[in-house]
């Protein structure tokens with residue numbers, strides 16, 4: 566919550582906009598195990614995706630490289646640093662910040678030498694909340710770029726589709742022909 570509050574402050578958001586959504590939010594944890602793979606060049610540990618949450622904090626536990634983020638269309642390896650967390654922006658933060666903080670597309674590769682482990686904790690809004698660009702960031706000059714959707718409906722929509730890059734957040738984007746000029 567502290568991290569989110571600071572990010573909201575940096576954006577010039579009304580602190581309440583962040584609180585209303587994320588206070589009493591959902592926190593989940595998962596551990597990923599990638600066994601060594603004899604043919605890593607034809608396999609993938611976790612296919613390209615952006616995390617559908619607010620923020621992700623990730624620890625590459627046994628210091629095996631594998632996480633890659635897409636930067637300007639190129640996959641860049643994230644070298645594990647001892648005792649350092651990786652903080653990834655999720656799709657919900659992209660929506661709330663009205664695309665000021667875009668979510669990061671990433672994937673995990675495997676290798677033939679050793680298994681790889683990562684622990685991930687994700688933070689999301691409360692399920693009974695309502696998700697959309699923070700009202701305090703909107704003005705006639707900065708109109709909303711995403712549709713509003715209930716948090717529960719957002720997750721329902723998410724789990725009925727496949728993991729494919731940033732396709733879900735792209736579907737929630739308001740298209741130019743949908744812009745309401747009233």
Ligand SMILES: O=C(O)CCC(=O)C(=O)O
Pocket residue numbers: 595597611616623625631632671672673682683685
């Ligand atoms: O194992 C990794 O480094 C990436 C894991 C990940 O992206 C995820 O669990 O969402």
Ligand SMILES: [Fe+2]
Pocket residue numbers: 614615616671
């Ligand atoms: Fe991820």
